[in-house]
Amino acid sequence: MATVTKKSRFEKTLVTILLIIGGIIVSIPFLWMISSSFKPESEVLNIPPTIIPENFTLENYVNLFESLNFAVYLRNTLIIVVFSFVGLLFNAMAGYGFAKFDFRGKEKVFYFVLATMMIPGQVTMIPVYLLLNEMGLTNTMAGIVLPGLAVAFSIFLFRQFMTTIPTDLIEAARLDGAGEFYIFFRLIMPVAKPIFAVQGILTFIAAWNSFLWPLIIANDEGLYTLSVGLSLLQGQYANNFALQMAGAAFMVVPIIIIFSFFQKYIVEGFTMSGIK
Incomplete structure (x- = not known):
C-alpha cells in the first residue's frame, strides 16, 4: 500500500509540474503582449526583449x-x-x-x-x-x-x-x-x-x-x-x-x-x- 501511495503522489506531483510548466509557456505571449502595451514604441523592439517595461507609459x-x-x-x-x-x-x-x-x-x-x-x-x-x-x-x-x-x-x-x-x-x-x-x-x-x-x-x-x-x-x-x-x-x-x-x-x-x-x-x- 505504501508503494502504491508513493507512486500515486509521484504521478500527481509530476502532472502538477507539467501543468505549471505548460501554463507558463502558454502565458508568455499574453504577458509579453500586456507588458509591451505599457512600453514606448522604441522599447518594444529591444533585443533582448524585456518582460517588465523599463519606461512605463500609458501613452x-x-x-x-x-x-x-x-x-x-x-x-x-x-x-x-x-x-x-x-x-x-x-x-x-x-x-x-x-x-x-x-x-x-x-x-x-x-x-x-x-x-x-x-x-x-x-x-x-x-x-x-x-x-x-x-x-x-x-x-x-x-x-x-x-x-x-x-x-x-x-x-x-x-x-x-x-x-x-x-x-x-x-x-x-x-x-x-x-x-x-x-x-x-x-x-x-x-x-x-x-x-x-x-x-x-x-x-x-x-x-x-x-x-x-x-x-x-x-x-x-x-x-x-x-x-x-x-x-x-x-x-x-x-x-x-x-x-x-x-x-x-x-x-x-x-x-x-x-x-x-x-x-x-x-x-x-x-x-x-x-x-x-
Missing part, C-alpha cells in the same frame, strides 16, 4: 481613445453585448417552450432548429444580408444585432437543461394561480442558474469578439466594433507594435478575466445540459 492606451475611435468601437461592442443578452432571454424562453409545452409539430420544429446548427454561418450571411437590405437595415446597429438574437445552439442547451426540471413543480405553480411569465421568471430562471451562467459567458465572449458580421453589414466606421477597430489598427499602424499590443490587450484581457473566474460554470453548464 498607447491614451492614443487608442484620443487619437483613434476606440471609444466609439467600445460603445458599439457594449451595445451588441447588451442586445445579445436580450436574445439570450428569448432563447431561454424558446428552450423552455420546447421542453415543457406540448403543441402541434413541436418535435419537427425543434429538429428544424437543430438542423440549422449544421449550416455554417458563412452560408447564411448573403441571404441574411439581402433580407436586411430589403428592410433597409444595412449599415445600422439594428442590422448588426438582429441576426444574433436567436441562436440554435443556445435554444438546444436551454431545452436540454429544462427537460430535467420536474413538470409537477410547474403544474403546482399553475394550480396556485401563477401565470406563465411568473413561472418562468420566478421559478424556472432561479432553478436554471447554471445554464444561464454558462450561456451568459459564451454570449458575452461571442458578442465581445464580433468581427465578420459587423464588418459586412456596416459601411460607416462609427458602427464598427472593437475587433474591426483592431484590424484597422493593424493596417494603419503596422509598424507601431506598442499601439497594436495596447489594442490587443484591451480586447483580450476582459475575456481572460471573465473566463478565469467563471470557467467552472462552463463545465458545469455543459455537464448538466446533457453534453457530457
Whole structure:
C-alpha cells in the first residue's frame, strides 16, 4: 500500500509540474503582449526583449481613445453585448417552450432548429444580408444585432437543461394561480442558474469578439466594433507594435478575466445540459 501511495503522489506531483510548466509557456505571449502595451514604441523592439517595461507609459492606451475611435468601437461592442443578452432571454424562453409545452409539430420544429446548427454561418450571411437590405437595415446597429438574437445552439442547451426540471413543480405553480411569465421568471430562471451562467459567458465572449458580421453589414466606421477597430489598427499602424499590443490587450484581457473566474460554470453548464 505504501508503494502504491508513493507512486500515486509521484504521478500527481509530476502532472502538477507539467501543468505549471505548460501554463507558463502558454502565458508568455499574453504577458509579453500586456507588458509591451505599457512600453514606448522604441522599447518594444529591444533585443533582448524585456518582460517588465523599463519606461512605463500609458501613452498607447491614451492614443487608442484620443487619437483613434476606440471609444466609439467600445460603445458599439457594449451595445451588441447588451442586445445579445436580450436574445439570450428569448432563447431561454424558446428552450423552455420546447421542453415543457406540448403543441402541434413541436418535435419537427425543434429538429428544424437543430438542423440549422449544421449550416455554417458563412452560408447564411448573403441571404441574411439581402433580407436586411430589403428592410433597409444595412449599415445600422439594428442590422448588426438582429441576426444574433436567436441562436440554435443556445435554444438546444436551454431545452436540454429544462427537460430535467420536474413538470409537477410547474403544474403546482399553475394550480396556485401563477401565470406563465411568473413561472418562468420566478421559478424556472432561479432553478436554471447554471445554464444561464454558462450561456451568459459564451454570449458575452461571442458578442465581445464580433468581427465578420459587423464588418459586412456596416459601411460607416462609427458602427464598427472593437475587433474591426483592431484590424484597422493593424493596417494603419503596422509598424507601431506598442499601439497594436495596447489594442490587443484591451480586447483580450476582459475575456481572460471573465473566463478565469467563471470557467467552472462552463463545465458545469455543459455537464448538466446533457453534453457530457
